[in-house]
Amino acid sequence: MEWIVVEDPEIVLKNVNLRGQWGWNNTEEPKQVIDELNSRPGWENVAAVEEGKVYLYCSEIAWGLDSIVLQAYSAKWFHPDMNINPDEIYKEYLDRFMDIEYPEDLIFVYPPLEAQSYL
Numbered sequence: 001m002e003w004i005v006v007e008d009p010e011i012v013l014k015n016v017n018l019r020g021q022w023g024w025n026n027t028e029e030p031k032q033v034i035d036e037l038n039s040r041p042g043w044e045n046v047a048a049v050e051e052g053k054v055y056l057y058c059s060e061i062a063w064g065l066d067s068i069v070l071q072a073y074s075a076k077w078f079h080p081d082m083n084i085n086p087d088e089i090y091k092e093y094l095d096r097f098m099d100i101e102y103p104e105d106l107i108f109v110y111p112p113l114e115a116q117s118y119l
Contacts, residue, residue, distance in 0.1 A: 004046060037054055
């Protein structure tokens with residue numbers, strides 16, 4: 001964690017393994033993880049924390065064929081003006097290629113894109 005303070009990144013991404021869960025059911029747990037990260041000694045001066053650019057993603061969207069979803073979210077986080085909608089990409093991927101209905105009640109990244117000002 002000291003490395004983060006020294007390097008002072010503009011964006012921090014953290015993978016969270018939900019141990020068999022597909023996503024978060026609510027914002028309580030991911031908000032707690034973000035709060036814990038942001039409260040680490042020295043992190044109050046890290047650019048990503050100051051700018052509110054600390055993001056979590058569940059491991060489900062990070063590996064295998066689903067990794068295209070994390071790539072889309074990463075593109076949006078790193079280039080907010082990019083005309084890309086990761087949620088729609090995930091919906092199409094699940095529907096078209098996996099024959100699975102997108103679970104509207106789950107959260108795969110935090111903070112959710114609709115909570116961010118660049119959508």
